[in-house]
Amino acid sequence: MYTSFADFYDRLTHDINYTKWADYLQSAFCRFGKNPKLILELGCGTGSLAVEMSKRGYDMIALDSSVSMLDKAYQKALKANADILFINQDMRSFELYGTVDAVICLLDSINYIISLQELKKVFKLVHNYLNPGGLFIFDVNSHYKLSTVLGSNTFYELDEDISWVWINTYDDKDRTTTFDITFFVRNEDGLYRRYDETHIEKAYTGEEITEALASSGLTLIGEFGDLSFDPPSDREERIFYIAKKA
Numbered sequence: 001m002y003t004s005f006a007d008f009y010d011r012l013t014h015d016i017n018y019t020k021w022a023d024y025l026q027s028a029f030c031r032f033g034k035n036p037k038l039i040l041e042l043g044c045g046t047g048s049l050a051v052e053m054s055k056r057g058y059d060m061i062a063l064d065s066s067v068s069m070l071d072k073a074y075q076k077a078l079k080a081n082a083d084i085l086f087i088n089q090d091m092r093s094f095e096l097y098g099t100v101d102a103v104i105c106l107l108d109s110i111n112y113i114i115s116l117q118e119l120k121k122v123f124k125l126v127h128n129y130l131n132p133g134g135l136f137i138f139d140v141n142s143h144y145k146l147s148t149v150l151g152s153n154t155f156y157e158l159d160e161d162i163s164w165v166w167i168n169t170y171d172d173k174d175r176t177t178t179f180d181i182t183f184f185v186r187n188e189d190g191l192y193r194r195y196d197e198t199h200i201e202k203a204y205t206g207e208e209i210t211e212a213l214a215s216s217g218l219t220l221i222g223e224f225g226d227l228s229f230d231p232p233s234d235r236e237e238r239i240f241y242i243a244k245k246a
Contacts, residue, residue, distance in 0.1 A: 008183055008195075009046050009069070011162065016107070022052040024227045025104060025137060028242055031229065032221065034135055036101030042091040042122075043109030047073025047084070054082040061100065065090045092121050099131045105138040108238070111146070111201035114176060116208060123216035127245055136218060136243040139226075143203035145237040146170065146177040161186045175203040209241060218243040 029036060037059055044050050044062035046069055054060045054077070062084050064070050070086050077084045089095070091105070092113065103126045113119045126136050141150075147170050155166040167180045183195040210220050222242040225232040232239045 018048045018052045038100045039102045040100040042105040045069050047076045050084050051077055051080045051082045054084050060084045063087045063089050092118050096129050099129050101131050101134050103136045108141040110138050111141050114200055114202040120212045120215055123212050127217045130245045134245050139238050139240045142236050142239050144235050146203040150177050177201050213243050
């Protein structure tokens with residue numbers, strides 16, 4: 001997962017305003033009376049958010065299980081002159097040399113943890129490496145988005161240099177959506193090379209997330225709609241959770 005996809009990730013997520021996401025994080029820190037210095041990002045991808053947070057004066061540790069993603073992130077940080085510690089680890093079993101003031105895990109990285117048992121492992125590790133009083137901020141794709149908006153639907157985009165087809169399959173029993181993604185990338189000879197990847201995301205209920213946080217020693221202090229501090233609506237596509245370590 002995220003091997004060939006790393007080359008196209010920024011292209012497919014060009015509509016994400018990382019400045020706005022960083023603004024939201026800073027607003028959350030302020031809202032809950034926190035001023036973290038050292039922040040850990042789980043599932044950092046190609047590093048866009050980590051670089052933006054670094055520019056704002058935060059010391060960043062950025063972790064991802066994909067070497068390809070981290071390579072893109074490292075090059076991006078070099079270009080921005082951002083001093084970020086990148087770590088190639090799985091968020092389900094990561095290890096740090098010390099603790100951090102805040103942990104963030106965004107852009108539905110949590111949905112890629114497809115079992116409640118493994119989700120609890122992630123939350124337990126966050127608790128272990130989070131300083132007392134520290135915040136854990138993460139988002140998830142909602143059940144409504146995974147089952148209905150994405151659901152068993154097909155999406156595509158055609159361009160001169162890269163085209164992709166995104167075929168989804170929703171499993172109501174497991175509450176998972178499988179994404180079968182095919183890219184066609186034009187090379188210098190004008191020929192197209194094909195890349196295929198499969199991704200799976202799981203929809204969690206608010207009750208499951210609250211229970212998983214509590215079982216790991218974290219307390220949920222806020223559940224909000226997309227990049228807001230309002231309660232999520234029934235058709236909210238992205239839900240933000242903010243938890244705290246006592």
